Amino acid sequence: MATLPTETFASRIQYTLIDMGVTVQRIEDLCRACLEHGFDAAMVPGCWVSAAREFLAGSSVKLASAVDFPLGIASTRGKVAEAVSLVEAGADELDIAVNLGYFKSGMDEAFEADIAEVVRAVSPRPVKVMLELPLLDPDQRERAVRLAVRAGARFLKNASSGAVGVATPEEIRWLRQRAGSGVGVKASGGIRTRQQVAQLIEAGADLVGTSAAVAIVTGREGEPVATY
Numbered sequence: 001m002a003t004l005p006t007e008t009f010a011s012r013i014q015y016t017l018i019d020m021g022v023t024v025q026r027i028e029d030l031c032r033a034c035l036e037h038g039f040d041a042a043m044v045p046g047c048w049v050s051a052a053r054e055f056l057a058g059s060s061v062k063l064a065s066a067v068d069f070p071l072g073i074a075s076t077r078g079k080v081a082e083a084v085s086l087v088e089a090g091a092d093e094l095d096i097a098v099n100l101g102y103f104k105s106g107m108d109e110a111f112e113a114d115i116a117e118v119v120r121a122v123s124p125r126p127v128k129v130m131l132e133l134p135l136l137d138p139d140q141r142e143r144a145v146r147l148a149v150r151a152g153a154r155f156l157k158n159a160s161s162g163a164v165g166v167a168t169p170e171e172i173r174w175l176r177q178r179a180g181s182g183v184g185v186k187a188s189g190g191i192r193t194r195q196q197v198a199q200l201i202e203a204g205a206d207l208v209g210t211s212a213a214v215a216i217v218t219g220r221e222g223e224p225v226a227t228y
Contacts, residue, residue, distance in 0.1 A: 009197055012206070014186070015213035016043040018066055018161075024051055031055035033214050040207060041093070046086050053090030062092040067118065070160055072097030072130075076114045080121045093126040094118070095186075095209075097160055098148070100132060103140070108147055115151035128155035128186050133175075134165030145178045155184040155207065166190030169203035176204025192216070 017030045027048045034042045034056070041062035044052045049065050056063055065086045068074040074082070083094055096118055102111040119127045129148040133141055148156060156179050158171045167187040175185045187205040191197060192212045200208055210216065 009194065010038045010213075010217050011040055012201060012208055013039050013197070013213045013216070014041040014043050014062075014064060014207055014209045015039045016209050016211045018043060018045055018069060019211075022048065024048070027052055028055055031061075034061045035059055037214065037217050039213055043095070043209060046082065046089075049086055049089040049091050063090055064093045064095065065091045066160075067094050067096040069095070069097045069130075070163070072099050073101065076110075076117050079114065080117050083118045083122050083127075087122050087125060091125070093128065093154075094122060095128040095130060095157065095160075097130050098132065098144070100135065103144060103147075108143070112147045112151045115148060115153065119152035123152075126154035126184075127152070128157050128184075129153040130157045130160040130188070131175075132160060132164050133158045133171055141174075142178070145175070149180060149183055153183060155186045157186045157188050157209075159189040161188065162190035164189060167196070167200055167205075167208075169199045172200050172203040172205045194219075 015030055015034050022045055027044055031042050031052055041064045042052055043064045046065050052063055067083050068079050086094060099111055099114050115129055131144050136144060156175050158167050158175060159165045167189045172185060172187050179185055184206040185204055186207040186209055187200040188209040191208055191210040194216050197208050197216060
């Protein structure tokens with residue numbers, strides 16, 4: 001898998017720039033890189049979705065953004081309102097943070113509904129659910145996957161970012177085995193090298209989210225990048 005051509009790598013990568021102090025110039029640079037290298041999507045902060053939509057106009061590059069990131073503690077109505085506003089601004093798909101407080105309180109119905117309401121509000125656009133697996137024990141992981149799939153998640157993510165945990169092939173393989181038919185897997189968190197991307201794809205990742213996308217496809221691995 002490590003011998004995959006660069007264009008194959010690029011087509012599985014969602015180039016991510018979710019950071020404090022992001023400027024319009026950085027958004028334009030990210031979109032330009034997505035167009036140049038053929039990345040699957042540009043993942044941008046909500047306030048920059050409309051600008052990114054203009055930069056990507058007429059291209060096949062998808063536009064994604066994150067809902068209630070990074071904490072997942074907004075009200076369900078707040079999540080829905082944010083999700084709808086992002087779609088109206090031009091987002092093709094959304095990654096949503098889960099409410100771990102509901103989950104760890106045993107409030108499974110509230111946890112599932114928090115996801116399901118967003119899924120319904122933006123359908124048919126795909127919703128990717130950030131499960132934050134590194135913060136869960138084995139039983140909780142199984143439960144979280146079941147609830148997210150039942151809520152209508154189109155993709156399961158191992159984590160929201162490297163701040164939670166680095167994506168591993170073992171984690172992605174575990175998710176792929178449980179995702180079921182029609183549910184994709186997105187690897188996220190601390191992905192900095194071509195070897196990591198290859199291993200994660202081999203383990204079952206349909207998509208890989210990274211802020212080091214350009215460095216990975218151009219061989220400049222190890223250059224400083226944003227946290228997420």
